[in-house]
Amino acid sequence: MYDVIIRDGILVDPETGLEKRGDVAIRSGTIERVGAVSGAAVREIDAAGQVVAPGFIDIHAHGQSIPADRMQAFDGVTTTLECEVGILPVAKWYEKQADVGRVLNYGAAAAWAFARISAIIERPLEPSLSFMGKCFDDPRWSQNTASDSESRKILALVERGLEEGGVGIGIPNAYLPGAGAKEIVDVCSLAARYDVPTYTHIAYSSNIDPRSSIDAYTRLIGYAGATGAHMHICHFNSTSLQDVERAAELVLMAQKQGLKVTVEAYPYGTGSTVIGAPFFADPAFRERTGNDYPAIQKVENGQRISSRDELLAAQQERPDTLVLWHFLDVEGVPRHRELLDTSVLYPGGIIASDAMPWTLPDGSTYEGGEWPLPAEASSHPRSSGTFTKFLREYMRERKKVSLLEAMRRCSLGPAKIIESAAPQMRRKGRLQEGCDADIVIFDPDTIADKAEFSAMNRRSEGVSFLLVNGEPVIDGGELRVDAAPGRPVRGRLGRR
Numbered sequence: 001m002y003d004v005i006i007r008d009g010i011l012v013d014p015e016t017g018l019e020k021r022g023d024v025a026i027r028s029g030t031i032e033r034v035g036a037v038s039g040a041a042v043r044e045i046d047a048a049g050q051v052v053a054p055g056f057i058d059i060h061a062h063g064q065s066i067p068a069d070r071m072q073a074f075d076g077v078t079t080t081l082e083c084e085v086g087i088l089p090v091a092k093w094y095e096k097q098a099d100v101g102r103v104l105n106y107g108a109a110a111a112w113a114f115a116r117i118s119a120i121i122e123r124p125l126e127p128s129l130s131f132m133g134k135c136f137d138d139p140r141w142s143q144n145t146a147s148d149s150e151s152r153k154i155l156a157l158v159e160r161g162l163e164e165g166g167v168g169i170g171i172p173n174a175y176l177p178g179a180g181a182k183e184i185v186d187v188c189s190l191a192a193r194y195d196v197p198t199y200t201h202i203a204y205s206s207n208i209d210p211r212s213s214i215d216a217y218t219r220l221i222g223y224a225g226a227t228g229a230h231m232h233i234c235h236f237n238s239t240s241l242q243d244v245e246r247a248a249e250l251v252l253m254a255q256k257q258g259l260k261v262t263v264e265a266y267p268y269g270t271g272s273t274v275i276g277a278p279f280f281a282d283p284a285f286r287e288r289t290g291n292d293y294p295a296i297q298k299v300e301n302g303q304r305i306s307s308r309d310e311l312l313a314a315q316q317e318r319p320d321t322l323v324l325w326h327f328l329d330v331e332g333v334p335r336h337r338e339l340l341d342t343s344v345l346y347p348g349g350i351i352a353s354d355a356m357p358w359t360l361p362d363g364s365t366y367e368g369g370e371w372p373l374p375a376e377a378s379s380h381p382r383s384s385g386t387f388t389k390f391l392r393e394y395m396r397e398r399k400k401v402s403l404l405e406a407m408r409r410c411s412l413g414p415a416k417i418i419e420s421a422a423p424q425m426r427r428k429g430r431l432q433e434g435c436d437a438d439i440v441i442f443d444p445d446t447i448a449d450k451a452e453f454s455a456m457n458r459r460s461e462g463v464s465f466l467l468v469n470g471e472p473v474i475d476g477g478e479l480r481v482d483a484a485p486g487r488p489v490r491g492r493l494g495r496r
Contacts, residue, residue: 002027002041003470009047009441011035013054013431014408024052026437029470034433045465047441053407054429055438055466056387057414059083060199060234060264060352062129063383065367067358069103069486073466073473074459075353075387075449076410078438079105079428079489081418083199084234084354085129086111086170088118090161093127094488103473105438107422107489109170109199110161112154112187116176117141119153129357130365132175133320136276143178143278151183155190162190165494167421168197168232173216174205174239177278181219188229196421196491197230197262205239205279206288213240217247221254221261230260232417235354237343238271241327242290244342252347262417264352265343267390269328269336270453272299272356272380276319280311289327297324299356299378300363322359324380324453344390345400350413353386355379358457371481373457381456385449388460392448403444421491437470 004026011022011034023037055078061068064082072080086109087093097106113132117123120141125131135141146154158169169191173179191198202216209215216239224231233239233251240247254261275296279285285308286292296305298314299322305311314321328336344351358366358377366377381389387410394400401409415429427436440463447462466474471485 002032002039004043004045004467005037005041006045006047006052006439006441009050009052011052011431012403012407014404014412015430016432017404018431019404024431024439026467026470029437031431031433031435031437034431045441050441050443050464051403052431052439052441054411054431055079055440055468056410057081057429058353058355058386059414059418061355063355063357063379064097064106064129065357066100066103066369067366067373067377068355068383070371070479071373071384071457071459072353072355073103073479074461074463075385076440076442076463076466077104077387078440078466078468081106081167081489082108082129083168084170084201085113085132085172086161086166086199087127088114088125088157088161089127090164090166090494094165094490096127097488101484102486103484104468104486105489106486107167109168110158110166111170112158113170113172113176115154115157116146116179118157119150120144120146130320133274133276136274136315136319139278142176145178145180146183151186154183155186158187159190162194162196162491162493165488165490167418167489167491168199171198172201173203174201174279175277177203184223185227188223188227188231191230192228194493197232197417199232199234201234202239205241207242207290208288213243214246214250217250221250221259224254224259224261228260230262230420232262232264234264234352235271236263236265236346236349237269237340238325238327240343242339244339248342248346263346263349265346265349266351266353266382266386267340267344267393268382269326269330269340270380271325271327272322272354273325274319275311275321275323276315281315283308291325291327295326297326298322299324299359299380300361318363321363322356341400344394348413349409350417351387351390351409352414353382355383355386358383371479372459378456381449381451381453384451384456384458385460388447388462389449396444396447418489422489423492424489437467439465439467441465
């Protein structure tokens, strides 16, 4: 007697190349049989005509809350990780998530930026993403080069984060322009020593030298070569801007030389960050990015920034304000569509959302239990529909990728990036016997994102069932509001 049998679905496993009709049997949160399953179960799910695949793994998700989990569940996500920025203290963050009871599997990297905040301005650490945004009120941690003693403290804090279970090291370099190459080499060498990835927001986002995106990618590739670290590139689209084709050539050459460099992207020409980000304040922002200030838009009320003076005033007033950055006009400029495609379809690349927290009009983060989300809650459409948008647009409508390749980019690829740091990921991203029963069941003909910039909290459609550790979170297309089967994904050092 199994717990669940999924019957007659289109089974897809991107690692073995499986793509055929069959059944899946689940017991105690584990896949026990894949293929033709005889016998009975407590629950049977009819998946005829639907894809049965490993649940999607988002290695770049900043929401990390029950509302964020619920929206991502409809996007097919079963595991959501805070890797680009990370968290400190790591152990305290994991304790907090366990107390809350998460819907999806969760985890975080050790936060280099938080370590700098502690070492340079001596703020008591808070295990939440908003902590970094609030600390822009004293930008020394971002702008100053660390002294030798501060560097030692930074490395010690990052190492402690790994020892507490961090799944790698978050290196949001663009937010810390004062950090010197010696410090970053030390951080990357630490990652190499423990064989964990770094998740890097490159140092510069600019179409022109000096400090161009090409400069930044050359540095990142240099760090990989000099230290042996696995340098994972976050949001290849938004940091490459209009130089993504040249950036792709550089990364491909580095990979051909055997360097550990990997790439992610999301299928939008609009990014999101805090208004206090130092690159917005660059006097040459327009020339360097090809954008004017109205490309920056506040999430909480939709207000566009009209000038540099208004931007600087907003940074001074509340630096942690979430904003959208419309860096490409994908719908209006065909060339911009080509640039986005270069990043999203990079050979061997993966999909990651960069999903942001849900925000109320007063600027506070919404972490409540109301479902559907409050009508006034806003974020970014990618927080609702990254993976479903990719499947709708790139797989079904434009036929740029096959079903098997789409599942590799959404599940197996992310798992393989993480698994050196967290061996339990070898049981995820795969539809195989003995693997975790993190499974998405969706209709390939109707899977679609519904969120827009005018309505960011519309949930995606087409996911009929989502199982996390064998327990349904989405059941017959509806959310089970009492479901909280998410389990921690911890780095292997945290298990010592």
